[in-house]
Amino acid sequence: MVGRIEPNDENHHTDRTPGPPVSRRTMLTGVAGGVLLAGGVFSFAGGCLAESERDPRHDDRRHPAGREGTPPPRQPPAASPPVTHFSLPFRVPPVLQPTKDDSSGTYYSLTQKAATAEILPGLKTPIWGYDGIFPGPTIVGRTGRPVVITHHNKLTTPVSVHLHGGRTPPASDGYPTDLIQPDGSKVYTYPHDQRAATLWYHDHRLDFTAPQVYMGLAGFHLIHDPIEDALPLPKGEKDVPLLITDRLFEADGSMYYPSVDPTLKTPGIYPWAMNGQYGDTLLVNGVPWPVMRVSNTKYRFRILNASNARVYQMSLDPPPPQGAAHFVQVGSDGGLLATPVNLDRLVISPAERYDVVIDFGAYPVGTKVVLANNWTEKPVITELMRFDVVRSEKDDSSIPAQLSTVDLPDPNKAVRTRHFDFKRRSDGMWGINDLMFDENRISADPKLGSTEIWEFTSDIRHPVHLHLVHFSIISRSYPAMGPFDSGLKDTVHVRPGETVRVAATFNGWPGKYVFHCHNLEHEDMMMMANFQVT
Template identity: 35%
Template structure:
């Protein structure tokens, strides 16, 4: 680590002085790190759509879903198969869907050869149902969380979250969507897989024989974000295309990458309407041509088509806000085609996007002062790495706090909080960009910046089971860039323990 820090510090100094890396080791790195697949794809494979998982409904109304995590083999590159992990299949998992007010339960069986967990990213639920590091599932065990859906419509997702193993388990393929439906009066494209299309975007490094390359998942050498792959998968499909059959389609975009920051737009530079961010609908649609999505972030956009046209969805070089060398090492110079979209000659009519989507309230007012400040250091939060026996914050159930997330490094980071959502109040004192003005749970924190959040915490009180907050660049998270907080009522606050136990482990048998 010391060697890596010294080297990165030297490179940062070079980048900060704007010295061209034209020779020597810096020149080699600069030439070796740029990635592009433009012109390499033929868009030959029909985009796979994760199937909707039907729950069983008990007499008491509980909707029970069943997921089995297991190994499999998937043809990613033509003529080869790759060993992958998935839920109810060889890679990724089915889409779960429920409505606000539903009582849901999920049986998660682990048939993998390793202990794992399954976190409901963005879901508002009790901490002991969250699926983080404190709810591990051993091989052969079944974990059975249950909760009531208590949030507006949103595109959420699930993925493993076992400390120090999250990057590998997500990279091998365990991930899927959990869609919350809410207001049927909002007229947006809603026919799943037809005009309401999920896009789980991930990058991989795949050898010619199909082997999944995991060599850069953790830190080593001069890696600053972890693995950046040159093979793009969308819904587990390599080199994909999708047929458009309606005048407008809704794309539910998820950056499911370990480290890559996407800057999404279309090759013809067309506008699209941003209608929702991580935690729900915007008040009004926002016209955009580019959209930045860091790992874990989601967005819903509506795109218009004319009959017979074709366009490619692309990730352009991302404005990461760091020096040129760090930007290149973090993938900020990469141009990657994601998906070709081809419209039928005659398209079914679609209703226009409503001028108002939902009466979103303004950012909530803090009920506790002063703000909680989190400094992002060299893979540290407030100078410390993750410690399962340490509580970093105790918040009052149902309260609103201002959290200030400071990235004093030149390295890109982002921030995700479990069991809560937030509004971005400002970035370096300036109003947030339009794509940051909705309810969110994950946000990019540019190098050298401070992002101020109004975080609304749940009413669930638990003096022993913590939620997590962390950088969602998964190599950073696994390296210890994560902390814990408890949400407790006034009555439960005196019983907050000094040491956590692991009584919620699911054991095999």
Template identity: 45%
Template sequence: MLNRRRMLALGATVGGAMALPLVRAAAVGAQQGEPPHRGYHVGRRTAATAVRADVTPFSVRMPVPPVLRPASSGPAGDVYRIPVRAATAEILPGVRTQVLGYGGGFGGPTIRARAGRPVRMVYENTLDAPVNVHLHGGHVPAASDGHPMDLIQPGGSRAYDYPNTQRGATLWYHDHSHGTEAEHVYRGLHGFYLIEGEDEAALRLPAGPYDVPIMLRDSAFDANGELIFFGDPAERSTFLANGKVQPYFPVAARKYRFRLLNAGNERVFRLNLGGVEMIRIGSDGGLLPAPVPVTELVLASAERADIVVDFGRHPVGTRLVLSDGTTPVLRFDVVAQARDTSRVPDRLRPMPSFPAAAVERDVAMSFDLSGSFPVGLVNGRPYDPDRVDFQVKRGTTEIWRVINADTIGIDHTFHMHLAQFEVLDRDGAPPLPQDAGLKDTVHVPPGGSVRVRATFTDHLGRYVYHCHYLEHSSIGMMGQMEVIA
């Protein structure tokens, strides 16, 4: 079938192409007497054989990412410091796997920021390869966006300033170093960044220990328990919830808010609780206008959804399994009674109004498969950091028609930096349920199109837009816009 063949081509072949700059970095480090790559295999050119993880289902508790405390706080805001490190993590029970981590863990600590209060993030790169950090969904100045060519060199550090002048939302931060972002994110350079608005506290949604971020992703492991990157992405069939394989999570008989993130490089999750109702309350850009009851939740790569599950409807001893289709991912165990004063009100947060669009554009994502290596294209051209594809006037609203010009079974997700957008339609038909609310990432199936509307407000400078199947953006499926006065 074409699907498997193209996945192998766009996984192993793309991975080999992406390894080249890091292989050169390894050689330089070796000449200087430094340990090559400090324990992770960025130079591997051939794929190992993926094996089924030998894990007893629901035998390990799902951890909750720790909330990082500011290194300092003052009237000007909060300052956080995070080293970027190579480390090992116990993803499979009893096995240490080589990973990359913000702070040294597989998945970084959670940042809980307040809307309107600035944050400065200072990252120190202890690796021997360049990295950077993008706040996915953040409305930030261009110098702090984590542009793919703005790198933190080995031994260096960089400060990113986030004004948090946007509505409360579930965002995330991850590596965006061009050509290496796919491997870096796959090996663990990802974490939650939660902006909390005052309006949410007034709604009395589940909060504190009952507000739980859950990062979902796929992985593949070799016989030694190491992550396989340069292989067929279709074989990444081991699903992780907060870095664990098929964990359980004990809950009280009350309402919980779960902030779900699909951090997989190339994956669409179709999540269900075995027919049990989930109340969707938020999307990429924060709360929806009103809660939406669902029994299935579709999340493509980089998309987020906030849901509320009322375990108070189930007796103690109940076990509910969150599955991707029929594949179990995570089990919730109702273990105790609890007092619950939270609620899900009928109205959450109205959508912002968008002015009339001044410009309409087409953005077509596709592959050139004619050469020895695939090349990602946007509007027929691969990414060039010296080229500006669109000039956008500050303060204007635009409508973009995003097209998946590949028709042979290749999916894409489209991500726009700087601005959140509204999905207007799909192929001229009404949006899908997963398109509701403010978005920054949207799934575009083969041959399909999605129209989105965004307003570009106060920040000037260059920002990228790209496919968020990270192997695709890594080899050119990315464009660049410049916001001008």
């Protein structure tokens, strides 16, 4: 059995002492031309941003915290209302039903709207949801069969929808400025020209992805194909999606998010969230610390880390008897692996997906098995959910030695190597190669059908996501590549001070796409860039 136990070499918890808010494109100048952040004062060159890096939409003179009489920042609660762990039943998000299904494809309609949900027992939480629920309904499709979704925006802010992991034409990719205005609609077409995989859809609005996903705009999008169908892996009710998030709640049950402007019209967050927004309440499919009743058989879990910033290191407690694997990984972001991999730990950063099989047949009926988290980012969360083995059943499933044929990009065919450095700039903003996002700047121009090697370096942890393509991880500077680095990926966990090299073949469509850090606060605070497939 193999696995990688990663050190908790970084603590994202920051001081929540009030400080001036931080806008995505500019930062407020303070004493001596500096900027006060949670970590101290960062100086501007010349006391201000270069004119080329300013955006009039975000000018300090228009920023609410730049005017006299601005209310003091809304302080985060010391703790969310308590919830007894494993007191609430597990639930699976509903599957969205099509409005039409014919030879041209499968058609759906989704409405983004405000609603309330009882997430914490006895309290009502305002949410934003696809069809008014969190998580949104699961969309299920087939390889080679187009899915067409009409999104209706009944919120008070613009939205954009990104199919994360989808090979999608530019017009339907959810570019951050391709917005659906309030009371507007947009048709997104997904050709499904890709293998079976666990994808997800979420908001992607420029400057506001983090708060709008935090409010609930996320859901699963699953693609199946005949190769997956033919495998004897667990199916039906034993093929289970797990959307994992952490949230911080006020005493009245509302979610706390450190936006400068709670109406989400003016961008900006308070400095204690610059490293990412962390909560103390763990939700699985929108339920805090749920309990799932299972039989003593195998289950396939499609695990999605939909948290804004938190990394998880998962294991089972108690461990399986006789040294059996905690998890058998069968899939990654881009679909099935070639062969299964036994894991005793699973590290998953924001936006990554891992398909794993847990064999509850290793436990006697009556055992209670906790899905534990061994990552100690503060506020510390040590438990995710519990599986209660309540009955004995015949197990007709199995894990074959060969799962699929995976066509990995060949690094030997790469025509170019590019380097991208993900780090905080001297002015305190997040950037790539020391540049803040500019929708008019192209940072890479790969040719359609070409293979390139992209090299990522980092200061702290950054989950790096590429739109349009899947890639293979070909090397890490430290430690050696882990067992769950195999397969096709669209998001890679780049650790502090690390260099990660990936190979990507730019198939699909010509056009402009983005790549960015999927710590959503980092993304909103400028850690994003364009590439143009030509």
